Amino acid sequence: MQLKRLYIRGLRCLHEVDIQLSPGVNVFVGDNGAGKTSVLEAAFLLSHGRSFRSGHKDALTRRGDSRMELFAEVQARKDEAGHSKVGLGREGGRWEARVDGVDASLGDLVLHCPVVCFSPGSHALVSGAAEERRRFLDWGLFHVEHAFLPDWRRYQRALKQRNALLRSAHRHDDRLYQPWEHELAISGEAINHYRRTYVESLRQPLAAVVAALLPELGAVSLSYQQGWPEQQSLLEQLASARERDVVRGHTRHGIHRSDLGIAFEHAPGKEYFSRGQEKLVALSLYLAQCGQFKQVKDEWPVFCLDDLASELDDRHQQALWALLAEHDQQILVTGTHPPGGAGWPQTRMFHVEHGAVMSMEPLN
Numbered sequence: 001m002q003l004k005r006l007y008i009r010g011l012r013c014l015h016e017v018d019i020q021l022s023p024g025v026n027v028f029v030g031d032n033g034a035g036k037t038s039v040l041e042a043a044f045l046l047s048h049g050r051s052f053r054s055g056h057k058d059a060l061t062r063r064g065d066s067r068m069e070l071f072a073e074v075q076a077r078k079d080e081a082g083h084s085k086v087g088l089g090r091e092g093g094r095w096e097a098r099v100d101g102v103d104a105s106l107g108d109l110v111l112h113c114p115v116v117c118f119s120p121g122s123h124a125l126v127s128g129a130a131e132e133r134r135r136f137l138d139w140g141l142f143h144v145e146h147a148f149l150p151d152w153r154r155y156q157r158a159l160k161q162r163n164a165l166l167r168s169a170h171r172h173d174d175r176l177y178q179p180w181e182h183e184l185a186i187s188g189e190a191i192n193h194y195r196r197t198y199v200e201s202l203r204q205p206l207a208a209v210v211a212a213l214l215p216e217l218g219a220v221s222l223s224y225q226q227g228w229p230e231q232q233s234l235l236e237q238l239a240s241a242r243e244r245d246v247v248r249g250h251t252r253h254g255i256h257r258s259d260l261g262i263a264f265e266h267a268p269g270k271e272y273f274s275r276g277q278e279k280l281v282a283l284s285l286y287l288a289q290c291g292q293f294k295q296v297k298d299e300w301p302v303f304c305l306d307d308l309a310s311e312l313d314d315r316h317q318q319a320l321w322a323l324l325a326e327h328d329q330q331i332l333v334t335g336t337h338p339p340g341g342a343g344w345p346q347t348r349m350f351h352v353e354h355g356a357v358m359s360m361e362p363l364n
């Protein structure tokens with residue numbers, strides 16, 4: 001999978017840029033605040049329908065502009081000639097997505113454009129709230145398991161209804177809970193099954209990445225906590241927890257409380273990781289996700305590395321480039337200086353300055 005062309009108008013400091021990308025490594029170099037991360041953010045927005053940076057969505061649109069617009073030509077497989085055209089606009093607080101010239105949902109758009117991004121905030125995948133890890137699992141599942149999205153939507157709808165009921169004047173009427181708990185149980189058990197299977201499928205690619213990138217921590221193991229006691233069905237759990245849920249005013253069990261655990265032979269939990277190791281563990285998880293994606297789809301997602309040199313020491317950067325060299329994927333990387341992989345064949349260098357992006361050399 002590769003982005004052939006990325007057009008950005010009115011995102012952060014980027015006024016209007018139109019970038020023809022290499023199918024190999026694309027390096028964006030420039031000073032602090034030049035707009036390098038914003039280029040990666042554009043690719044991520046097309047892939048996730050949200051940014052990897054925190055902050056208000058209104059700050060995405062360039063100050064003084066009323067509209068932000070992104071457009072990309074996406075080639076699903078490197079050995080195929082055709083490509084799809086995806087677009088995302090934001091104006092007056094509303095998103096508009098298009099695929100091949102036709103209005104689309106954000107879900108449709110995101111399916112066309114798988115991009116994985118490692119950025120300075122990525123350590124949150126390891127040290128942050130469980131929501132980060134659920135998002136990680138669900139993004140992967142969304143792309144490889146078609147039944148996931150309808151079940152996920154069904155679950156969110158039922159959860160909202162049950163929570164509203166828990167806070168309503170009818171909260172002590174047990175009969176009213178039945179339809180929502182039934183919905184939660186059916187869709188929640190299905191998602192639980194997808195997630196378990198997905199975690200299982202990450203084990204082997206993760207072990208391979210960790211052996212190359214983090215051998216000092218020893219063997220890695222992944223665990224999945226489902227969000228309610230293992231020995232009970234979700235339906236039973238919801239019924240037995242109802243009274244206390246009424247007191248708390250929300251549903252305390254279900255797949256919205258699951259978590260992914262990661263442990264190593266020489267670091268049995270996240271409290272044992274240094275800050276740098278948190279980043280390397282997060283990077284390993286993203287690379288494992290790409291590897292799993294490749295096993296199912298026979299292509300890598302586009303892989304973005306934001307400000308790599310300030311995130312990893314030289315030894316780990318070299319290990320990363322050696323690992324990436326084994327695969328044939330498109331990479332977008334930023335830095336204030338050209339990073340290690342910049343010497344690869346099919347590398348294209350871009351200079352970013354005051355929101356303008358200039359190609360420094362022709363495609364080789």
Ligand SMILES: Nc1ncnc2c1ncn2[C@@H]1O[C@H](COP(=O)(O)OP(=O)(O)OP(=O)(O)O)[C@@H](O)[C@H]1O
Pocket residue numbers: 011012013014030031032033034035036037038039058059060061062063307334336352
């Ligand atoms: N809504 C906005 N309108 C205009 N400019 C903005 C807006 N939001 C952020 N900016 C500016 O856009 C730039 C964002 O740059 P970006 O984070 O892409 O830079 P970078 O080259 O990755 O920098 P660094 O190396 O410091 O990480 C900053 O100069 C910031 O002040």
